[in-house]
Amino acid sequence: MPLGEGILAVTGPEVEAKRRYVAHLFKDIARGYDRMNTVMTGGRHHAWRRLAAHKATEGLSGIALDVATGTGDLALALARQPGIETVVGLDLVGGMLVLAQAKVGRTGCRDRVDLVMGDALALPFPDATFACVASGFSLRNVPDLRGSLDEMVRVLRPGGRLVSLEIVPVEGRLLGPLLRCSFRRLVPLAGALLVRDRASYAYLPRSVDRFPPAVRLADLFRELGLLDVGYRRLGLGMVAIHWGIKP
Numbered sequence: 001m002p003l004g005e006g007i008l009a010v011t012g013p014e015v016e017a018k019r020r021y022v023a024h025l026f027k028d029i030a031r032g033y034d035r036m037n038t039v040m041t042g043g044r045h046h047a048w049r050r051l052a053a054h055k056a057t058e059g060l061s062g063i064a065l066d067v068a069t070g071t072g073d074l075a076l077a078l079a080r081q082p083g084i085e086t087v088v089g090l091d092l093v094g095g096m097l098v099l100a101q102a103k104v105g106r107t108g109c110r111d112r113v114d115l116v117m118g119d120a121l122a123l124p125f126p127d128a129t130f131a132c133v134a135s136g137f138s139l140r141n142v143p144d145l146r147g148s149l150d151e152m153v154r155v156l157r158p159g160g161r162l163v164s165l166e167i168v169p170v171e172g173r174l175l176g177p178l179l180r181c182s183f184r185r186l187v188p189l190a191g192a193l194l195v196r197d198r199a200s201y202a203y204l205p206r207s208v209d210r211f212p213p214a215v216r217l218a219d220l221f222r223e224l225g226l227l228d229v230g231y232r233r234l235g236l237g238m239v240a241i242h243w244g245i246k247p
């Protein structure tokens with residue numbers, strides 16, 4: 001199996017190999033990351049993050065965790081929600097965190113967002129720490145999806161909410177193949193034209209192809225013991241927000 005593809009669970013050396021592959025990839029694309037997001041989503045990613053942050057924090061108060069925070073947009077969206085005291089944004093890649101730190105400084109949220117280097121598969125926090133745990137466009141990139149969801153649930157306090165915002169395989173007999181085909185061609189082309197990196201952006205459609213469909217990800221949330229699990233599709237069904245409550 002090629003490295004770097006989103007898969008439910010891999011073991012031992014494969015975990016380490018994918019972790020290293022993904023870390024190199026995001027180190028390389030860090031500087032052009034925000035620009036590519038804006039182009040690929042037509043600027044919609046900010047609204048999707050606001051929706052995910054609202055869903056994650058609705059009716060809750062306390063500390064929020066953004067797993068694999070990247071350049072910090074979801075962490076900032078969480079910090080702007082009522083009831084949220086502080087947000088911890090964690091990422092494996094220092095280059096992404098440096099950009100997140102600069103953005104947090106520019107937006108005047110320095111005292112409300114803490115950035116930490118760490119691994120989604122071994123979160124450096126005690127059990128039941130956070131009111132909500134969110135991740136944006138990140139679950140495809142972790143080498144062991146179930147393992148990282150287990151970790152997120154572990155650090156969530158009872159009654160807290162887990163939320164994922166992610167690109168998912170498009171379903172539908174006509175729209176599915178059409179969008180998949182366009183995505184496979186256009187994303188690497190945009191990577192080549194905008195940030196001169198076709199190879200890294202060829203990884204993105206592959207990682208979506210290997211990711212579970214939205215309905216299966218919801219099943220996985222239920223298998224982890226989460227309650228009131230649901231999801232909402234966005235962006236022609238290419239993106240989904242999933243949620244569930246820790247009993």
Ligand SMILES: C[S@@+](CC[C@H](N)C(=O)[O-])C[C@H]1O[C@@H](n2cnc3c(N)ncnc32)[C@H](O)[C@@H]1O
Binds near residue numbers: 067070074141143
């Ligand atoms: C597609 S970016 C998403 C960034 C951000 N959450 C967003 O909404 O734009 C994926 C992020 O996952 C991080 N990442 C990948 N594997 C990780 C791991 N095992 N632990 C923590 N972060 C990881 C990468 O460094 C990268 O910043």
